[in-house]
Amino acid sequence: MSSCTEPYTLLGFLSRSTSCDADDNTGPRSQVLRDYATRQFNAFLWLSLIAITALLLRKVTKLFKLWAKGSLIPGPPCPSFYGHSKLISGANLTEILSKSHEKYGSVVKLWLGPTQLLVSIKDPELIKEMLLKAKDKLPLTGRAFQLAFGQSSLFVSSFDKVQKRRDSLETELNGKLLERARVSPTKVVDCVMERIQDITSKGSLDCIKVSQHLAFTILGATLFGDAFLAWSKAAVYEELLMMIAKDACFWASYSVTPFWKQGFWRYHCLCTRLKCLTQDIIQQCRQNYKLFCRVDLNLPHNETTNIGQDAASGAPHSSSDVMPDSLLLRELDDRLDAREEPCGNITSVMFHGCLTTGGLISNILARLVTHPELQDKIHSEIIRVQKGSxxxxxxxxxxxxxxxxxxxxxxxxxxxxxxxxxxxxxHDLNLKTGVTIPAGAILVVPVQLVQMDDSNWGSDASQFNPYRFLSEAHATSFTGSAEEPVDAGHSSFVLNDPNENAAFLPFGSGTRACVGQKFAILGVATLFASLLKHYEIRLQAGSENDPKPMMNNCVLQLLPSPKIVFMKRNSCIKKEA
Ligand code: HEM
Structure with missing residues (x-):
């Protein structure tokens, strides 16, 4: 029997074709080839169909699991197919959550649509457990940062991607940078005061404006060193940061980036300019550092410092000032993944740090001007501590x-x-109380509610009372309430660690807690120690003194922002700054 009559495969067919070509005509062979191609194509279609069906089945199973597990969590019944999303879009979510928690307990669910489950937790111990176990952030947060500053390894949704960078940033922030933040406020205050004088000469000054300058300057001076204080483009950088903050959440809320919108391209252009400016300041830092090293090699230390100062366009610095900045910038700038944007991490840290630190400073300023007696006590404390230092x-x-x-x-x-x-x-999240929160659900902690809850902080929970964090040295437990104000200047009083109360959450808690907590608290306190030593801050006559918390540039702030004036201390005639 001829080999040409053997059953065919494509390989067999092709290998035999040359030998058979001589005596066969091409008709049956092309037919065989066509059949073969058709079979392969059919097989491919079948495989695709199976894969898509498996994918859909997985999605549907996941959805059924979400519905089944979600139905076990208490919460108000769904008013429609779209869940509570319509209700939420028209009202304050915190208010809705407050009412739901009152009715359904400390774990409450709301459906934001057929596929989106929101679970809110209000009990401090459960919150602590959840924040330790839930390691990822919502994709929206990651998208907001990525859209603005490109791929980075901070503020990303998945914990695995941020873990390494978080740890190294935390070490730097709580080590060398904290030391630096403790030393630099006098320079920062002087620098900001120049701008404040400029603003007051043109119009009035409010808490938000001042705090934005202060936060921006202290963070910039800490990250980039003294070169930042002499940087001519600092004001433009600050303005760009604030403009981006206005729109960041809005553009990130689109699930498909709206390339077709003109507004998006304007936003994109602002982000690109900000990235270029970040590169510019980094370049300046490096040049200063190189110049300093060169001079350092050739001259004795005293002369080195002087020449280094001249070189840094008037920015004074010393060798201990320059080194840590360069290390941190290298650390943040070092890309763990080739797709990462150069300077993406640095710009993200500046963005988050400026907005949040600015919010805190503005809040403290507003409290100090509405509680002048407290401001006087703090001033006395600063003078007393400095005398003994x-x-x-x-x-x-x-x-x-x-x-x-x-x-x-x-x-x-x-x-x-x-x-x-x-x-x-x-993975699903199993809490000790037996509640199971399905994977993919949006987990939220209504911090405002938790931090103002009587059961966590005592009957004066909604009042401003710093004394709640001070207690007598022999008192052991920290309940969060302070009935009788104590004399802080007396050495028998101690400061309670706020994190001992599980309901203290301004910096989050657990695996994704803020790595800048210690740095921000001590940095801001040092800044106020410098500021209050030289200035008394007063509410401008006729200004609003009962502002309410509202969202402004991605953070909660007291609005309308109280108008303030700075009065120089220790002068016979107090003059307005
Ligand atoms: C008053 C100032 C600040 C406040 C109120 C604040 C608040 C927060 C909050 C609430 C979170 C989320 C925590 C969570 O989900 O558990 C966070 C995350 C973070 N913060 Fe801050 N922050 C402040 C300053 C800073 C500063 C100055 C830096 C760095 C220089 C910083 C770096 C970070 C980083 C890197 C994360 C992300 C952690 C992650 O995603 O894993 N923060 N911050």
Whole structure:
């Protein structure tokens, strides 16, 4: 029997074709080829169909699981197919959650649509457990940062992607950078005061404006060093940051990036300019550092410092100033993944740090001007601590208990946002109470409610009372309430660690907690120690003194922002700054 009559496969057919070509005509062979192609194509279609069906089945199973597990969590019944989304879009979510928690307990669910389950937790111990176990952030947060500043390894949804960078940033922030933030406020205050004088000469000054400058300058000076204080483009950088903050959440809320909208391209252009400016300041830092090193090699130390100062366009610095900045910038700028945007991490940290720190400073300013007696006490405390201190230029804020308590209390009463948000992208979350939260559900903590709840903070929970963070040295437990104000200046009083109360959450908690907490608290306290030593801050006559918390540029702030004036201290004739 001829080999040409053997059953065919494509390989067999092709290998035999040359030998058979001579005596066969081409008709049956092309037929065979066509049949073969048809079979392969059919097989491909079948495989695709099976894969798509499996994918859909997986999605449907996941959806059924979400519905089944979601139905076990207490919450108001769904008013329509779209769940409570219509209700939420027209009203304040915190208010809705407050009512739901009152009715259904400490874990409550709301459907934001047929596929989106929101679970809110209000009990501090459960919150602590959830924030430890739920390691991912909502994709929306990651998208907002990515859209503005490109791929980075901070503020990303998945915990695995941020873990390494979080740890190294935390070490730097709580080490060298904290030391630096403790030393630089006098320079920062001087720098900001120049701008404040400029603004007051043109019009009035409000808490938000001042705090934005202060936060921006202290963070910039800490991250980029003294070169930042002499940087001519700093004002443009600050303005761009604020313009981006206005729109960041809006553009990120589109599930498909709206390339067809003109407004988006304007926003994109602002972000690109901000990234270029970040590169510019980094370049300046590096040049200063290189110049400093060159000079350092050739000259004795005293001369080195002087020449280094001249070189840095008038920015004074010393060798200890320059080194940590360069290390941190290298650390943040070092891309873990080739797709990461150069400077993406640095710009993200500046963005988050400026907005949140600015919010906290503005809140403290508003409290100080509406509580002048407290401001006087803090001023006395600053003077008293400084008298006993060896270092003239450094603020010993650890001993300024009332000042620190004021920072804690201001952060408690007005967190950066009304909700902390998390999710567990891959696994269901089993809480000790037996509640199971399905994977992919949006987990929120209504921080404003928790931080103003009588059961966590006592009957004066909604009042501004920094003394709640101070207690007598022999008192052991910290309940959060302080019936009798204590004399903070008396050495027998101690400052309570705010994190001992599980309901203190302005910096979040658990696996994705803010890595800048210690840095922000001590940095802001040091800044106020410098500011209040030289200036008295007063409410401008006729200004609003009962502002309410509202969202402004991505953070909660007291609005309308109180108008303030700065009065120089220790001068016979107090003059307005
Ligand atoms: C008053 C100032 C600040 C406030 C109120 C604040 C607040 C927060 C909050 C609420 C979170 C989310 C926490 C959670 O979900 O559990 C967060 C995350 C974060 N914060 Fe801050 N923050 C402040 C300053 C800073 C500063 C100055 C830095 C760095 C220089 C910083 C770096 C970070 C980082 C890197 C994260 C993300 C952690 C992650 O996604 O894993 N923060 N912050």
């Amino acid at each position: 060896q270092k003239e230029d450094q603020q010993d804020v650890d001993k300024m208990l009332l000042l620190l308590a004021t920072v804690y209390e201001s952060a408690r009463l007005l967190p950066a946002g009304p909700l902390l948000q998390r999710c567990s992208l891959k």
